[in-house]
Amino acid sequence: MGCLFCNIVEKKIPADVVHDDEHTLAFRDIRPVAPTHVLVIPKKHVAAIHDLEPADAETIGRVLVAARRVADQLGLADAGYRLVVNDGEAAGQTVHHIHVHLLGGRALTWPPG
Numbered sequence: 001m002g003c004l005f006c007n008i009v010e011k012k013i014p015a016d017v018v019h020d021d022e023h024t025l026a027f028r029d030i031r032p033v034a035p036t037h038v039l040v041i042p043k044k045h046v047a048a049i050h051d052l053e054p055a056d057a058e059t060i061g062r063v064l065v066a067a068r069r070v071a072d073q074l075g076l077a078d079a080g081y082r083l084v085v086n087d088g089e090a091a092g093q094t095v096h097h098i099h100v101h102l103l104g105g106r107a108l109t110w111p112p113g
Helices: 004-009 054-073
Strands: 017-020 024-028 036-042 081-084 100-104
Touching: 004 024, 004 036, 017 036, 017 054, 024 054, 036 054, 054 081, 054 100
Parallel strands: none
Antiparallel strands: 017 024, 024 036, 036 100, 081 100
16 A cells, blocks of 8 residues: 555545645644644655655755744644654654654653653
8 A cells, every 4th residue: 555645645545634735735644742733745755864865955945934834823833833754764764654743732841751
């Protein structure tokens, strides 16, 4: 079946989509850890941060801009929000397709884990 997130992009698996443009997709996490927990992904498959090439700079930049737009759309900008990117299994990456966790809607403690 391939990459879970690629299957969501291809609409083979349903998701609660909150943002969709030519390059990025954002959808609600099925196991949220905050009142707002959205995953923002590039539509192009890149497995992890360590798989990025210089040519992918625009791709990852589009993901961050999309995360900002989603934060604005969901009313998180005034109170603040957190963006998290995990790289590798020891960091908690369970789906090997780059994604940014957009977390908000409550006070977030530091350090996170």
